[in-house]
Amino acid sequence: MIVPSERLRKLPPYLFAEIDRLRKKLVSEGHDVISLGVGDPDQPTPEHIIAACQQALREPRYHRYPLGHGNPTFRRAIADYYDRYDGVRLDPEEEICVLIGSKEGIAHLPLALLNPGDISLVPEPGYPVYHIGTMLAGGTSHFLPLTEKNRFLPDFSCIPTEVLSRAKLLWLNYPNNPTAVFAPSEYLQEAIAFCRKHNIVLAYDAAYREIYYDRRPVSFLSLPGAREVGVEFHSLSKTYNMTGWRVGWVCGNRHIVKALASLKENIDSGTFEALQVAGTVALTGSQDCLERLRQIYRQRRDLFAGCLKTIGWSAELPRGTFYYWVKTPSGDAVGTVKELLEKAHVVATPGTGFGPSGEGFVRFSLTVPEERLRLAIKRMEALWKKK
Numbered sequence: 001m002i003v004p005s006e007r008l009r010k011l012p013p014y015l016f017a018e019i020d021r022l023r024k025k026l027v028s029e030g031h032d033v034i035s036l037g038v039g040d041p042d043q044p045t046p047e048h049i050i051a052a053c054q055q056a057l058r059e060p061r062y063h064r065y066p067l068g069h070g071n072p073t074f075r076r077a078i079a080d081y082y083d084r085y086d087g088v089r090l091d092p093e094e095e096i097c098v099l100i101g102s103k104e105g106i107a108h109l110p111l112a113l114l115n116p117g118d119i120s121l122v123p124e125p126g127y128p129v130y131h132i133g134t135m136l137a138g139g140t141s142h143f144l145p146l147t148e149k150n151r152f153l154p155d156f157s158c159i160p161t162e163v164l165s166r167a168k169l170l171w172l173n174y175p176n177n178p179t180a181v182f183a184p185s186e187y188l189q190e191a192i193a194f195c196r197k198h199n200i201v202l203a204y205d206a207a208y209r210e211i212y213y214d215r216r217p218v219s220f221l222s223l224p225g226a227r228e229v230g231v232e233f234h235s236l237s238k239t240y241n242m243t244g245w246r247v248g249w250v251c252g253n254r255h256i257v258k259a260l261a262s263l264k265e266n267i268d269s270g271t272f273e274a275l276q277v278a279g280t281v282a283l284t285g286s287q288d289c290l291e292r293l294r295q296i297y298r299q300r301r302d303l304f305a306g307c308l309k310t311i312g313w314s315a316e317l318p319r320g321t322f323y324y325w326v327k328t329p330s331g332d333a334v335g336t337v338k339e340l341l342e343k344a345h346v347v348a349t350p351g352t353g354f355g356p357s358g359e360g361f362v363r364f365s366l367t368v369p370e371e372r373l374r375l376a377i378k379r380m381e382a383l384w385k386k387k
């Protein structure tokens with residue numbers, strides 16, 4: 001009998017199993033189910049990026065094992081991107097490491113930094129990989145609730161002293177999944193000071209950095225002291241509709257970057273170079289595609305805001321990401337999602353799937369074409385308008 005490791009058996013259960021079973025049943029019965037569940041862009045990767053990749057695929061030099069921490073031209077393009085938009089000067093040699101999507105680096109960072117028994121400070125509701133990576137490395141997560149009251153910004157003053165003495169890593173993610181809020185620079189400065197005081201590494205997840213509607217979110221790395229305590233994870237996934245390509249990076253503090261790169265040297269052999277060539281073109285080519293993408297999401301957000309108004313649900317208008325974090329009138333996240341699926345054939349994600357403080361909230365991902373979104377809205381209004 002094959003018995004998976006204790007480590008694997010300790011992974012949290014799949015919280016959406018029942019909802020997923022219901023969704024599959026409805027689809028098998030021939031119902032038209034609209035998914036606002038998974039956060040995966042529906043738009044295609046821009047044509048000029050695909051063309052660059054096609055050309056690179058024909059180059060035998062890119063068919064070999066990629067270099068350790070990334071193609072030098074791609075790392076230079078990443079450094080130039082930070083310099084151009086944020087005035088942050090990064091040394092491409094020592095302060096940037098290319099990843100197989102940012103998830104890969106996020107999952108591996110705890111293995112590079114934590115010893116068994118060390119603590120990660122993990123916001124909840126949040127992206128589950130911060131906790132899972134910590135657990136797989138033998139560490140322990142101390143969860144930091146994100147609530148309406150704290151404006152979805154963890155309150156460091158609530159962390160017990162004995163936790164602080166064992167804490168080695170703090171995860172922050174803004175623009176935030178799932179709550180769609182941004183962090184003000186004063187807050188990030190407070191986080192940097194907190195990490196410096198307690199000798200904690202700050203791992204900043206900027207996956208949604210380029211998906212904003214009005215004002216560009218604050219750059220973590222541009223803040224004073226950021227590079228002394230932390231690194232930023234970023235990727236091409238959401239910015240250029242490239243989730244399937246698996247190209248990301250970590251950048252910032254050279255010691256942290258080096259630790260993760262050394263770990264990766266022993267686990268993978270880097271990111272396929274043809275993809276890194278495409279990534280270079282994505283970052284250095286015309287950014288018109290990105291403005292068009294923001295416009296698409298902005299329109300969808302406004303449509304959905306109209307629906308929420310009609311059904312009388314409360315939510316703050318997102319300033320970025322393609323998520324909508326909505327408070328359910330019943331306060332029952334799973335119950336609401338089930339009702340929505342059963343009666344309107346629309347999939348959403350219960351807030352509790354991201355952590356217990358997500359109770360009472362539902363996350364809608366606006367990653368379906370406008371006509372599908374309009375149809376989902378029509379069904380939601382038919383279901384809930386009268387209530």
Ligand SMILES: Cc1ncc(COP(=O)(O)O)c(C=O)c1O
Pocket residue numbers: 039100101102103104127173177205207234235236237243247248
């Ligand atoms: C908050 C957050 N961080 C990181 C990722 C990982 O993105 P990728 O591995 O595609 O770069 C995701 C993906 O959904 C995410 O939501």
